[in-house]
Amino acid sequence: MATATVTKKPRSTRSTIALKLLMAVTGLVFIGYVLLHMYGNLKAFGGQESFDAYAEHLRTIGEPLLPYSGLLWVIRVVLLVSLVLHVYAAYTLWARAGKARTTKYAVTKRVNSTWSSKTMRWGGTALLLFIVFHILHFTLRVVTPGGDSDSPYERLVGSFQIWWVAAIYLLAMAALAMHLRHGTWSAAQTLGLTNTASARRNANLAGYLLAVVIAGGYSLIPVFVLAGVIS
């Protein structure tokens, strides 16, 4: 049996593990961002003035050193680059996994997979579609089911008063919770931070905690708008 090994060794930065590292690091960028974004959203509980002032402050922050909306654009560029890399790595690895087993088993029995780990790829794709919708809705204001007021607060409340808009956002938060649950643990493992049983337990706990806090925190707003508390 031939046992030749690869003679010209590709660099480690081109390996599957490097792609995973890229996913882990960009994933951490997203975790940081969704935490900050959620904090801003919760300003909706402070009323229209508080919410709109926060939205305006995001544009004037850093002035006069930064131009108007300067910091926002820095964040947007970082997020866009992270998203492109995260999605590129995900679909490359997905395609690779497909090629690694072209003949499927007649019988399979998963014994150790969590539900969230099984939904990473399709759930991630759903989140990607949601992000496109979300930007068209609140940022670019191309899709305006809740009216196109210049007050971010009025756009927010107007949108979530429509049941199907609230439903889309709540479903997306369920998908985000699943993605964060496995993603946090997986990122810790990929970054090589889970070398002991207690570190593994902590990484899993962090996954559950972030999933509940982030998805739960975002969901409060459409739920309270539907309930009529925020109006």
Add this chain to the structure above:
Amino acid sequence: MNLTLKIWRQQNPSDKGGLKTYEVADISEDMSFLEMLDSLNEQLNEIGEEPVAFDHDCREGICGSCALMINGQAHGPEVTTTCQLHMRSFSDGQTITIEPWRADAFPVVKDLVTDRSAFDRIIQAGGYISANTGSAPEANSVPAPREKATRAFNVATCIGCGACVAACPNGSASLFLGAKITHLGELPQGQPERDSRVASMVAQHDAEGFGGCTNIGECTAACPKEIPLDVISQLNKDLRTAIRHGH
């Protein structure tokens, strides 16, 4: 026990292959799974049908040859190798589906036999330490901390059976790789080649066509030697360090 077996039959690597159904009767629950297959093959010999080809060697759970996917689980329902699996783990009248490992890096040779030399090539790429032969050095001159030595020993129990690849939804060999990387990386003798080892072995792993790891953990559940998932974390950490050192 009477059983219905659905077994993957494939004449040669280029044959399409398919599942074929067999009935076996009077199987003792004290038989090992391989003895049950032996008895099926005796039966097939008597009627002039070609016996089912399957890999086996030591039959005591240490060689890693008996690679069978049994009802969708690598090595069947118990945490052990197929040769150490007994028929008492099954019930009378049960239908058992037996398939070869499925991974394009492990092509089927015949029936249930796969070519797992991809693992040999991964080991050849870096799963060793370079040492001068001749008289052995004084053992106590190279102290190994007890914790590290224990971890190295625990993961050195990997027998390279390929159950991790068979169970992985991505067809990744990360648990096998991680076991070897951790085994040599924890010991003082493994330090000089630590970076080049992980870089070469990962490059070989990828070149063989194995998939990437998604940290699901099916591998560790299927592993007959119970290699823990933290070896994959160690593997990732070592590769990250090697990249930083210019590999």
